[in-house]
Amino acid sequence: MIPAKFDYVRPSTVDEAVAALAAGGDDAKVLGGGQSLMPVLRLRLGEPSVVIDTTRIDEMKGITDSGTAIVIGAGTTHDEVTKSALVRDHVALLAAATETVADRQIRHRGTMGGAMAHADPAGDQPPVALALDASFTIAGPGGRRTVPASEFFVDYFTTAVGPDEVLVSVTFPKYTGWGAHYEKFNRTAQAWAIVGASAAVRMDGGAIAEARIGLTNMGPGPVRASAVEAALIGASSLDAIAAAAEQAAEGTSPNADIHADVEYREHLARVLTRRAVAKAAGLA
Amino acid sequence: MTEILDSTAAIGRPLRRKEDAKLLHGRTNWTDNIQLPGTLHMALVRSPMAHARITKVDLSGALAQPNVVAAYDAASLGDLNAGVPCVWPVTDDTVMPPFPALTGDKVRHVGDVVALVLATDAASAEDAIAHVDVEYEPLDAVINMVDAVSPGSELVHGDAANNTCYVYDLGGGYEDALAKHPDAVVVKRRFVNQRLVPAFMEPRAIVAAPMGMSEEITIWSATQVPHILRVLLTLVTGIPEQNLRVIAPDVGGGFGGKLQCYREEILCTQLAKKLGRPVKWTETRSEDMVATHHGRDQIQDIELACTPDGKMIGLKVDLLANMGGYLQIITPGIPLLGMFMYPAIYKMDAYQFQCTGVFTNTTPTDAYRGAGRPEATYAIERIVDEMAAELGMEPMAFRTKNWIQHHEFPFTTVAGLTYDTGNYEAATAKAMEMFGYEELRAEQKARRESGDPVQLGIGISTFTEMCGLAPSRTLGALKYAAGGWEHCTIRLLPTGKVELVTGTSPHGQGHETAWSQIAGDILGIPVDDIDVIHSDTGRAPYGMDTYGSRSLAVGGQAIKRAADRLIENARPIAAHQLECAADDLEFANGSFTVKGDPEKTVTLGALAWAAFSAHDLPEGVEPMINGEATVDPEDFSYPHGTHLAAMEVDTETGKVRVRKYVCVDDVGNQINPMIVEGQVHGGVAQGIGQALYEGVEYDEDGNMLTASLADYLIPSAADLPSFETGTTVTPSTTHSLGTKGVGEAGAIASTPAIINGIVDALRPMGVNDVLMPASPQNVWRAIQAAKGGAA
Amino acid sequence: MQHISVTVDGTVCESEVEPRTLLVHWLREGLGKVGTVVGCDTSNCGACTILVDGQSVKSCSMLAVQADGCKVTTIQGLSTGDDWHPVQTAFKECHGLQCGYCTPGMVMSTVDLLSENPNPTEEEIREGIHGNLCRCTGYHNIVKSVQYAAELMGGTK
The missing domain is CATH 3.30.43.10 (Uridine Diphospho-n-acetylenolpyruvylglucosamine Reductase, domain 2)
Structure with missing residues (x-):
């Protein structure tokens, strides 16, 4: 067409x-x-x-280290994100999620900013941005403003970027040394996620000291599994992780579609969260 | 990798394909590549509703758009609005409703065509269709077959009561047979063989062009059936057959989906003639999903009865087969191609079959790889596993106890077919060894005992099929309008090269290579010296095209007979040159030699020039040497095989993985084993696609929820395993080359192997069926239902 | 109309295009580069895969105007005359194609994959080409073709 x-x-x-x-x-x-x-x-x-x-705007390209954070230009491609040593070292969860986006060709053209601004509830990266407290720099007629991820994702395919605005960059705080894993569940390799669970954990003495969990396709936008994050603190066994992950579907509002109904998505959220955390923690 | 091959002994060799050079260099001739001066591009106004009365069509807005030359609806197209043909009314009272190229009264499925626009470029045509104003009065959409046949349902066609197209019966005596066995064990199941999209990679495309001031219209179409298409276009448009030339250039797959005389082909032809300009249409994938015919879509009630010690008594099958909104070329007959196959490889006393064809407000169905036989094979192989479980027998042991043994061939089945040859024991033994059957059973046991969340199942499919459609007499008896013969002409050119004209119409199968191998072997001519001409009614005038795994099984025999005749036609010239009697000559390796005198020899190449110059031909022999044959096969052919799948099932999520797939196919003698193996791979992949990924879904209003490749999931490389393939060779005795057919075997065999493997993994949990496609949710639901939890 | 200048298979091509023209349509209809084909309208099938500045992209998912100033390689620019690129050779030797419609895209994706990973595992191959759909081969021989291409191009086994 x-x-x-x-x-x-x-x-x-x-x-x-x-x-x-x-x-x-x-x-x-x-x-x-x-x-x-x-x-x-x-x-x-x-x-x-x-x-x-906007693909020829130099300012919107590239990945830089601001000291405390990694700043990714909105026009940076998925391929560049996955290959970036800065991202892999400091925001490993983002690299893990971005690697699973679509296919090689699409990762060569598709951009970080595009994926965030499109805000598909089945997108792989928005839950990572939400879980990792990323912030978004948006330019408009009145200048620039910064919006935290918690306010950026508004609804299905809707973000805080206004009709007269452009997303310029996404800033991720550093999570250096954190374990990370993205558990994507889809029917075929090129299909969108039915559900996805992103997990980043900071281990301390064999136990989880801090955790960040984001869920894909469990609501109109990305979902942060805050209850699980809290319950994971101190967890040092698979059983403890499993117990915490039981709360993964709390506060979610997934859709039903031809691939999965609500009950099944809630079930997947629990299983995938458990698996993602276990792998991020190096316990599976 | 590279093997040095003797090209004068070509049959049975994995020769690399002649077709590949152009395909790999992008020097291809797809229909959509054709750009003729003055072309008008056609865009179609498709119905967004599944069932509605058309109350208004206003073309004026479209006609006012830039670059638009013409626009039509059913009324304004008038007499040119020919009907899409159906050539297989399966019973005397099959309801055959009209299927006009542009519908005027009602729309009967989403994607039905109400109007068209012609513009000087494709973008303008696409822009303009939004300006055709159509008003609809919605009617209840008839989507579900069970509802469709219920009294009081809305009717898709007024003359089809209860939306019933036909009821077909075969066999009988099931109840009587059962009555003789009061202790019989009976297993009944309802299987849903879901609707599929052929999803060939090259979308359909058509260019129809008047040839100068002559009466000829040339139609290039991405079709599997240029010869059939020409006849049907003549029958429906009234354009004399001699004025139509149909060419199928490079065609990118078909799988049955391009076995058709589509409304778009009729429209392009009619409009090219009317307007005196080339008319072109290339479908988008979005159109393809709703407008190219679909496959499968049957609800199968099947009942198998056995003695308590596991001997089959009888089989009863009752089908609802979805026709869709209209009948296309052989829509009604598809389930009948499966009808004979339900008893499959098994011996039993009684078989009773009934099929009800049902109209619904959905895309019409028709042939898709296997066409009826995958459905039959799925149902029988599934219920065989269920019966084995009911009897407490190992599923392979149950099959062994009931199948036809190799010494019993030829064997006439309870369905009335006579299988010429087969050796199920050999194929199965080889497959089980390749598979490591016993080791995998041991691993399965260990996983069950340890309560592993990932369970292992072994899926079996011991199948046969009927292909090589078919003896014309048999097709006639089934009320199919056409014959089942195939034609070949082989021409020896003056310089000793060969033109082989075949009536088959390849679209990816590799006929140019394989046909060269057959002729090259018989004639003793290098395969590179043979040019295969096909798929053009102007250059290859006779043929029945390519479908139903018939091209080698039938067309191959025509090649053999034509080559044999060419040799006989050359013989008198050779005898004349060598000054001997014709009977004193032997033909081998491309030369005639006087028996007992190897010095006296002449090559076909030398005879070719002699026949061309004609300076010194024997009395009564005409110049030029060729051989022609039209072969009507003696019978169908019956490939068979054993497919085994090791399935891992994540019982927590329902996700499954094909860990190992082994198949041993017996397709008789093989011309090119590399091509045979490739056909098996592709067929198996499509069968796995049905088992795990694919399925058309409609909402209750008849909107297709899987109308793009983003939602209709065909497997990628990452979703399939490598396959371990093997073969046994039991030559067909009814086909002169001993070949059978291989195009559909993989697709027929693999679906039940996959599903049987999943069910086998989960049987200890109480699961005894899973819906196709076995999506994670469907598998998870089956587990939950068995647990007595949410269902 | 917009003016663009794109180097296609080594030739600098200047053209006026409508902004809405897809790169693949410009290649096919504007330049006659009909080796590159269209198989879908949702970026799933990958039949239209080409290289833009050395990286694989789906040319149905890019506007022709966006290729302005870029270097494009299609299947028709992979080798010249009667030459065969090792990937083309490998696909023929391993019977990695049947109807051939997905083939241009599959070959270009393979070229791209091997340029980044000269010695991929079977799993890496399957992941690496999952943006290209094939309906004929079941991928078995395509995977073999990619492995053989890697061998021909000097990747170690």
């Missing part, structure tokens, strides 16, 4: 992009890597009047 007609703008700075959005009005659409947007355009599920291609 062929997309409906649109105008095309390719700004080279964030300011130009914001200006183009303002000029484009309500029907303007930001194009990042395009790996979610292109099928939408082809199927004519969306018919923007103008597409603003």
